[in-house]
Amino acid sequence: xxxxxxxxxxxxxxxxxxxxxxxxxxxxxxxxxxxxxxxxxxxxxxxxxxxxxxxxxxxxxxxxxxxxxxxx
Amino acid sequence: xxxxxxxxxxxxxxxxxxxxxxxxxxxxxxxxxxxxxxxxxxxxxxxxxxxxxxxxxxxxxxxxxxxxxxxxxxxxxxxxxxxxxxxxxxxxxxxxxxxxxxxxxxxxxxxxxxxxxxxxxxxxxxxxxxxxxxxxxxxxxxxxxxxxxxxxxxxxxxxxxxxxxxxxxxxxxxxxxxxxxxxxxxxxxxxxxxxxxxxxxxxxxxxxxxxxxxxxxxxxxxxxxxxxxxxxxxxxxxxxxxxxxxxxxxxxxxxxxxxxxxxxxxxxxxxxxxxxxxxxxxxxxxxxxxxxxxxxxxxxxxxxxxxxxxxxxxxxxxxxxxxxxxxxxxxxxxxxxxxxxxxxxxxxxxxxxxxxxxxxxxxxxxxxxxxxxxxxxxxxxxxxxxxxxxxxxxxxxxxxxxxxxxxxxxxxxxxxxxxxxxxxxxxxxxxxxxxxxxxxxxxxxxxxxxxxxxxxxxxxxxxxxxxxxxxxxxxxxxxxxxxxxxxxxxxxxxxxxxxxxxxxxxxxxxxxxxxxxxxxxxxxxxxxxxxxxxxxxxxxxxxxxxxxxxxxxxxxxxxxxxxxxxxxxxxxxxxxxxxxxxxxxxxxxxxxxxxxxxxxxxxxxxxxxxxxxxxxxxxxxxxxxxxxx
Numbered sequence: 200x201x202x203x204x205x206x207x208x209x210x211x212x213x214x215x216x217x218x219x220x221x222x223x224x225x226x227x228x229x230x231x232x233x234x235x236x237x238x239x240x241x242x243x244x245x246x247x248x249x250x251x252x253x254x255x256x257x258x259x260x261x262x263x264x265x266x267x268x269x270x271x
Numbered sequence: 272x273x274x275x276x277x278x279x280x281x282x283x284x285x286x287x288x289x290x291x292x293x294x295x296x297x298x299x300x301x302x303x304x305x306x307x308x309x310x311x312x313x314x315x316x317x318x319x320x321x322x323x324x325x326x327x328x329x330x331x332x333x334x335x336x337x338x339x340x341x342x343x344x345x346x347x348x349x350x351x352x353x354x355x356x357x358x359x360x361x362x363x364x365x366x367x368x369x370x371x372x373x374x375x376x377x378x379x380x381x382x383x384x385x386x387x388x389x390x391x392x393x394x395x396x397x398x399x400x401x402x403x404x405x406x407x408x409x410x411x412x413x414x415x416x417x418x419x420x421x422x423x424x425x426x427x428x429x430x431x432x433x434x435x436x437x438x439x440x441x442x443x444x445x446x447x448x449x450x451x452x453x454x455x456x457x458x459x460x461x462x463x464x465x466x467x468x469x470x471x472x473x474x475x476x477x478x479x480x481x482x483x484x485x486x487x488x489x490x491x492x493x494x495x496x497x498x499x500x501x502x503x504x505x506x507x508x509x510x511x512x513x514x515x516x517x518x519x520x521x522x523x524x525x526x527x528x529x530x531x532x533x534x535x536x537x538x539x540x541x542x543x544x545x546x547x548x549x550x551x552x553x554x555x556x557x558x559x560x561x562x563x564x565x566x567x568x569x570x571x572x573x574x575x576x577x578x579x580x581x582x583x584x585x586x587x588x589x590x591x592x593x594x595x596x597x598x599x600x601x602x603x604x605x606x607x608x609x610x611x612x613x614x615x616x617x618x619x620x621x622x623x624x625x626x627x628x629x630x631x632x633x634x635x636x637x638x639x640x641x642x643x644x645x646x647x648x649x650x651x652x653x654x655x656x657x658x659x660x661x662x663x664x665x666x667x668x669x670x671x672x673x674x675x676x677x678x679x680x681x682x683x684x685x686x687x688x689x690x691x692x693x694x695x696x697x698x699x700x701x702x703x704x705x706x707x708x709x710x711x712x713x714x715x716x717x718x719x720x721x722x723x724x725x726x727x728x729x730x731x732x733x734x735x736x737x738x739x740x741x742x743x744x745x746x747x748x749x750x751x752x753x754x755x756x757x758x759x760x761x762x763x764x765x766x767x768x769x770x771x772x773x774x775x776x777x778x779x780x781x782x783x784x785x786x787x788x789x790x791x792x793x794x795x796x797x798x799x800x801x802x803x804x805x806x807x808x809x810x811x812x813x814x815x816x817x818x819x820x821x822x823x824x825x826x827x828x829x830x831x832x833x834x835x836x837x838x839x840x841x842x843x844x845x846x847x848x849x850x851x852x853x854x855x856x857x858x859x860x861x862x863x864x865x866x867x868x869x870x871x872x873x874x875x876x877x878x879x880x881x882x883x884x885x886x887x888x889x890x891x892x893x894x895x896x897x898x899x900x
Contacts, residue, residue, distance in 0.1 A: 211552070212555040265327070271301065
């Protein structure tokens with residue numbers, strides 16, 4: 200399953216870091232962050248719970264870039 | 272500017288004013304008072320950076336820009352270089368603000384270019400117009416579109432007439448007319464009259480939504496330069512940081528061993544300069560921005576590119592393979608020549624059109640169209656039923672009928688042979704309809720697919736854009752193919768191909784394309800989806816409203832003008848050129864400044880230019896990709 204979220208982040212390198220952090224979250228098959236459209240699309244692994252995974256993604260993103268937001 | 276940006280701007284101004292004021296004050300060098308006073312602008316401009324750097328360390332994210340800036344400026348302050356400490360922070364913030372502003376602006380510009388997302392749909396409720404969310408409109412609902420409004424959902428006009436501005440979808444400025452029965456696409460702007468439209472699709476499946484999805488998802492397919500930059504950024508910053516540490520320690524230690532003055536302060540200053548230069552911002556922001564702007568600019572011209580990787584591939588296009596029907600030709604059959612024998616050409620066309628009046632074959636339709644357009648045309652549709660009788664369609668041969676009681680035979684040479692009527696030699700570049708009136712040969716009518724007005728120029732423009740070989744594929748016979756290829760100036764053609772043969776032909780051609788060269792296939796998206804996906808880059812044209820073509824192709828031309836092929840290649844080349852300009856420029860300047868910094872020629876002011884200045888220039892250069900001639 201794939202879902203797209205609106206995000207807010209200030210710099211392009213931070214967006215890259217968010218992408219990396221989201222990718223490395225358990226339950227995420229793949230993730231891309233589009234800095235230009237400020238969107239994150241996340242592909243979930245089968246059988247994972249979207250809400251818990253996204254909460255984890257947000258936590259991991261906050262860890263690498265404090266000044267970011269994912270609108271869940 | 273948004274709130275966040277305004278706040279930063281205010282801080283920049285306060286810090287700058289304070290700094291200048293302090294420089295003018297006659298403060299004793301090295302005094303505590305001077306340090307404390309300079310600390311005020313430093314903290315005003317840098318408190319958030321210091322906070323982020325601290326948090327980054329806590330989260331084990333050491334090598335980010337905040338950390339670098341914090342270390343460099345704290346180091347400068349510790350060395351007594353207060354002005355430089357404040358200045359580095361100040362310019363860093365100015366650079367960040369500029370970047371955020373420029374990116375926000377181009378983001379808005381590009382969204383404005385693609386401003387086709389309809390916000391509402393009007394439906395009639397109890398005789399009153401009501402605005403509803405287009406997402407909630409079910410298929411088959413009647414919606415009202417007033418002049419000046421966007422068509423929100425694809426559908427068919429059931430009442431009213433108007434002209435539609437399709438420029439947001441196709442880049443074509445000539446309006447299209449819409450009358451009852453016309454299929455209209457979402458994203459067009461209704462210009463003159465009120466239209467009642469019965470929707471045929473859901474909002475999410477409508478053209479406007481599909482195009483927006485496509486363009487917004489385009490940058491998730493990353494190109495090689497983009498991947499290179501993210502890898503480079505990951506390596507570059509840590510490497511420069513380690514170099515900075517080495518620069519701060521190794522030379523003084525060596526000097527110590529040699530028994531000389533280690534000058535710790537000087538080497539530390541040089542190391543700090545390194546840190547300022549080490550931020551990869553200019554690259555990380557400008558490369559994706561260039562692709563984004565390129566894709567945005569292209570879609571303004573009616574060219575949808577599905578990913579930055581395709582934009583990159585397109586710039587290396589060397590061979591273009593084109594389908595004939597619908598791509599180079601109109602795909603519509605038209606009477607192109609009338610050759611009468613012993614009668615007027617109008618008369619010949621009239622008899623033929625009447626004899627064929629009961630048939631819906633494309634050739635019959637083209638005869639009827641031609642007759643209706645001719646000067647002597649009488650009221651065709653109502654008179655045909657009275658004047659025509661005894662119609663007999665002979666499959667594979669033609670039609671026999673009585674027109675005004677006279678026997679008329681229309682058909683191919685086989686029909687004439689079966690009637691033992693001798694015919695004139697006819698050209699082979701199309702379909703020939705021989706006509707006999709009262710069993711006497713009266714000439715032939717040539718029907719062929721017309722070349723598009725811009726096809727010839729398009730082939731020439733492709734060559735100018737760097738295409739080395741142009742190939743045409745067609746199911747038509749060899750004579751037609753040869754004539755078309757010669758007229759358009761194509762290098763090669765393959766005729767009499769079945770749809771399956773086109774894939775194998777493209778595969779054979781692909782084998783000959785080597786190295787970085789890419790093969791482009793251009794088709795109209797009907798029946799050639801397998802070929803579109805087999806080629807390096809598949810371009811579907813005239814794809815407006817055709818979902819299958821939009822799915823299969825990598826690049827979608829919204830209208831059917833072949834000139835757009837060279838335009839798309841031109842846009843991709845410009846975009847890639849800017850990308851490489853930025854890569855070489857940014858890395859080049861940084862490396863030079865690092866070298867000059869290491870030997871002490873470049874000071875921290877230099878470093879600020881290498882960081883902020885380079886970024887500003889690279890961003891401005893990137894935005895050029897948005898402009899499409």
